[in-house]
Amino acid sequence: MNLFSSVSFLLFTLAVTATAADKPNIVWILSEDNSKHYLKLFDDNGIETPHIAKLAEHGLIFTRAFSNAPVCSVARSTLATGCLAPRIGTQYHRRSKLAAMPEGLKMFPSYLRDAGYYTTNNSKKDYNAVEGPGVWDESSRKASWRNRPDQSQPFFHMETHTESHESSLHFDKETFLHQKTNTDPNSVNLTKYHPDTPLFRYTHARYLDEMVIIDDIVGKTVAKLEEDGLLEDTFIFYFGDHGGVLPRSKGYVYESGLHVPLVVRVPEKWKHLVDGNFGDRVKGFVNFIDFGPTVLRLAGLAVPKQMDGRPFLGKNIGMAEVNSRDEAYGYADRMDEKYDFCRSLRKGKWKYIRNYQPYYPDALQNNYRYKMLAYQEWRDLFKEGKLGADQRQFFEARTPEALYDVENDPDEVNNLIGQAGNLEVLKMLRDRLTEEEKSLPDLSFFPESRLYSEAMDNSVGFGQKNRELIESMVDTANLELLPFGEAEPRLRKALISKTAEIRYWAATACAAFGSEAAELGEAARPLLNDKDLMVRVRAAEFLGLIGAADPRTALTEVINTTENPIELLIALNSAVFFQDHNPVAYPFDPSTFHLKVKEIGEAYRRIAYLNGDDDPPKPKGKKKRKQ
Numbered sequence: 001m002n003l004f005s006s007v008s009f010l011l012f013t014l015a016v017t018a019t020a021a022d023k024p025n026i027v028w029i030l031s032e033d034n035s036k037h038y039l040k041l042f043d044d045n046g047i048e049t050p051h052i053a054k055l056a057e058h059g060l061i062f063t064r065a066f067s068n069a070p071v072c073s074v075a076r077s078t079l080a081t082g083c084l085a086p087r088i089g090t091q092y093h094r095r096s097k098l099a100a101m102p103e104g105l106k107m108f109p110s111y112l113r114d115a116g117y118y119t120t121n122n123s124k125k126d127y128n129a130v131e132g133p134g135v136w137d138e139s140s141r142k143a144s145w146r147n148r149p150d151q152s153q154p155f156f157h158m159e160t161h162t163e164s165h166e167s168s169l170h171f172d173k174e175t176f177l178h179q180k181t182n183t184d185p186n187s188v189n190l191t192k193y194h195p196d197t198p199l200f201r202y203t204h205a206r207y208l209d210e211m212v213i214i215d216d217i218v219g220k221t222v223a224k225l226e227e228d229g230l231l232e233d234t235f236i237f238y239f240g241d242h243g244g245v246l247p248r249s250k251g252y253v254y255e256s257g258l259h260v261p262l263v264v265r266v267p268e269k270w271k272h273l274v275d276g277n278f279g280d281r282v283k284g285f286v287n288f289i290d291f292g293p294t295v296l297r298l299a300g301l302a303v304p305k306q307m308d309g310r311p312f313l314g315k316n317i318g319m320a321e322v323n324s325r326d327e328a329y330g331y332a333d334r335m336d337e338k339y340d341f342c343r344s345l346r347k348g349k350w351k352y353i354r355n356y357q358p359y360y361p362d363a364l365q366n367n368y369r370y371k372m373l374a375y376q377e378w379r380d381l382f383k384e385g386k387l388g389a390d391q392r393q394f395f396e397a398r399t400p401e402a403l404y405d406v407e408n409d410p411d412e413v414n415n416l417i418g419q420a421g422n423l424e425v426l427k428m429l430r431d432r433l434t435e436e437e438k439s440l441p442d443l444s445f446f447p448e449s450r451l452y453s454e455a456m457d458n459s460v461g462f463g464q465k466n467r468e469l470i471e472s473m474v475d476t477a478n479l480e481l482l483p484f485g486e487a488e489p490r491l492r493k494a495l496i497s498k499t500a501e502i503r504y505w506a507a508t509a510c511a512a513f514g515s516e517a518a519e520l521g522e523a524a525r526p527l528l529n530d531k532d533l534m535v536r537v538r539a540a541e542f543l544g545l546i547g548a549a550d551p552r553t554a555l556t557e558v559i560n561t562t563e564n565p566i567e568l569l570i571a572l573n574s575a576v577f578f579q580d581h582n583p584v585a586y587p588f589d590p591s592t593f594h595l596k597v598k599e600i601g602e603a604y605r606r607i608a609y610l611n612g613d614d615d616p617p618k619p620k621g622k623k624k625r626k627q
Contacts, residue, residue: 023117023154024270025145025234026295029221030158031214032072032165033244036065036261038211045189047208051219052238052263058278059236059265062312064285066328066346067242069093070250070257071335075242075288077128080107080135082292082307085331087440089459090128092334092448096566096601097456099129105306108292110134112156115301118148124160146228156295161217164210166245169203170371181205182212191256192390192411193248194374195381203374204246222265235298235313236265237291247375248394252362253330253344253353254412262286264313273298275319284322285346286312287329329436333444337602338366339573341444345433349407352429356477358398358512359545365576367605367614395581400480400512401430434478438471445473446501447534449566469501476505480512487513488520495523500532507538514545521548528554533562537571544578544586551578552586560594565601572606579610 036042039049041056042063069075069085077090081101085091089099101107107127109119113134120143121136138147145155171179176199185201188208194200218238225231240260244250249257266274276282286294289309296303297314312322330344341356363382369375381387382395390413403416403426416422436442441463443451455462463470476494479487487509494506507527510517527539528549536554544551551574558571578586590610597603600619608616 023115023299024267024273025154025230026156026298027145027221027225027234027236028156028158029218029236029238030160030241031211031217031238032160032162032241033250034164034207034211034214034240034261035243035249035256036063036240036259037256038208039261041263042261047183047211049211049215049218051215051222052261055218055222055236055238055265056263056279059263060274060276061279061281062262062264062286063281063283064328065239065260065262066258066285066287066330067240067260068258068288068329069331070242070244070252071332072124072241073126073128074331074333076124076126078288079241079291080109080127081105081129082108082289082304082309084289084308084329084440085128086333086442086444087308087460087463088129089443089451089456089462091331091444092128094336094602095128096448096452098127099456099459101129101132102306102460103458105304106132107135108296108307109136109156109158111296111301111304112299113137115299116154117299118145118150118153118155120144120147120155120157122157122159124162145230146224154299156299159221160241161214163213163217164207164240164245166250166368166372168210169207169245169374171206171373173373176202176373181209183208191246191248192413193393194246195378195387195391197377197381199377200246200374203372207245232268233270234265234267235270238263238265247369247372247378248362251332251335251338251366251369253332253342255346255351255406255410257332258328258330258344270298273314275317280319282312282319282322284312284319284325285328286322286325327432331444334448334569336366336368337569337573337605338364338369339570340364343433343437343442345429345436346406347429347432349405350425350429351402351404351406351412352426352433353402353404354430354433355398355400355402356480357508358400358480359514359541360577361395361397361581362393363395363581364573365580365609365614367609367616370614397514397581401426403429430481434474437474438467441467441470442474443470445470445477445505447504447566447570449534449564449570452566453564469499472499473501473505476502477509479506480509484513484516488517491517491520492523495520495527500530500535503527503530503535504532504538507535507542511538511542511545517542518546518548521546525549533558533564533567534570537574541574541577544582547584550586552588556588556592560592561596563596565597565599565603568595568597568600569603569606572603572610576606576609 038046040046067075068078071093073093113119121139122143123141145157183205185205188204239262243257293303293309294311294313297311326348328346332342343354345352404412494502530536540551540554543549575588588610
């Protein structure tokens with residue numbers, strides 16, 4: 001190598017090193033399935049977490065941080081993409097198909113890697129979108145910033161800890177009776193919707209113990225950074241990957257399912273990127289869609305226009321503006337084999353929930369949920385008539401919309417719908433949510449079976465192509481919100497629409513009205529033989545709910561006719577509803593099922609449950625994984 005080449009190489013090396021030194025490191029520490037309610041740093045009823053509290057002393061506490069979804073794969077897809085899941089087709093847990101990433105967009109660590117970062121994930125992914133190349137330098141249980149070949153290289157490291165996962169509460173009766181918790185069960189404060197029993201107290205106390213374990217893990221990661229001399233070069237985010245995990249949290253759009261703890265430790269070298277003082281409590285609302293854009297901004301990178309989120313830290317981000325943010329948008333769709341369709345909008349102290357299929361109770365069977373003894377006991381107490389009004393709500397039909405004042409009713413048990421003094425707030429939130437649904441547009445207004453067959457290669461393009469149809473479906477679904485007398489003529493017209501999706505939502509709205517819509521029973525009866533199988537399912541639900549037809553006939557025909565695994569799953573969801581929750585039970589006999597579907601996916605759980613087994617083994621060839 002000649003002198004000129006040697007000098008050029010040295011200058012190049014120095015330039016690369018200088019560039020690396022000009023970018024902060026960023027570490028994400030995630031604990032699975034825990035809402036903010038279990039940490040005293042966020043909630044008086046939580047437990048002390050001194051290592052996390054120490055992070056906060058040198059950083060910021062975000063008191064209003066929200067996952068957009070209350071379950072893992074959907075929440076993680078939102079984090080990775082910076083996009084709202086119902087817009088890009090990643091809203092179902094577990095995925096039936098991977099959605100293609102929006103055209104021109106990559107998962108956010110790819111942009112860091114392109115800019116010279118070493119990106120590592122230890123180790124959970126669980127995306128509902130196609131990852132694509134170049135996201136991680138390493139993703140494994142051994143992945144660490146310590147493995148980067150050039151120790152001067154900036155890094156983004158993400159690690160997930162399962163000790164607080166829902167499965168930690170899948171203990172058996174012997175454990176409950178004989179294994180003591182460090183936290184005194186008599187000291188815990190139960191929610192208003194939980195029954196006050198020794199089992200619920202034990203379950204709550206056991207979970208607080210898990211948070212102490214998580215806190216110790218956080219301390220160990222921080223110690224590694226300090227040992228490596230990197231602590232004051234590194235932003236550390238600690239947060240829960242969504243809410244949970246006692247009954248009526250994970251999987252539900254209540255605060256217990258969405259409101260997560262978030263602490264960001266700010267390094268000395270990079271505190272000029274944060275407009276705030278150490279120990280400040282940030283009251284502005286931040287959502288998971290904002291986390292990726294925030295990391296990109298801290299790294300000095302542009303945020304792709306296709307992302308839905310906004311940075312809340314970084315150059316030119318003022319804390320006054322962040323504190324003015326007051327909205328959190330949430331969504332819950334299928335969870336494993338359990339279907340529901342809920343959207344939420346929190347604005348300030350108000351929480352609005354839209355239940356698009358309100359006749360399904362929150363308690364509708366999900367086999368994985370009911371592995372928890374507390375869930376089983378709660379259900380038994382309901383069947384025995386031993387629950388109070390607040391505790392029964394979980395097992396009862398819901399209203400199409402709910403309004404809560406979460407400052408005065410943090411447990412969300414006092415639905416303020418119908419109170420005259422709140423009509424202005426209700427209309428504002430209803431209109432705001434409707435605007436959001438249409439602007440996305442929200443793909444969940446199509447049955448998942450349609451998306452499975454037609455949309456997943458280009459979900460965003462499918463949504464844009466069908467924008468006007470989705471807007472019409474939203475309007476038809478929202479007939480549920482009108483007085484029946486006002487909705488009736490429009491529902492009658494929609495039931496005979498030439499468009500299957502409008503008939504689908506007309507029948508769903510009729511089911512939401514229930515017996516109040518009984519006069520539309522004859523108008524809906526032809527839909528039991530509709531050419532669209534999903535319309536048949538909704539018609540069977542309506543007519544079964546009002547006692548005008550035995551839903552088993554139509555549902556069994558759909559189960560035995562369809563060759564689409566998602567149509568099968570949707571029909572079986574309805575079957576479990578009628579067997580368990582209809583005032584007049586309609587037990588199903590799986591021996592009458594003669595399936596044409598070859599790969600049944602999550603439907604095996606429904607069939608097993610209808611056969612009397614709510615904890616079936618997975619079919620051969622399927623790898624077991626945490627939910």
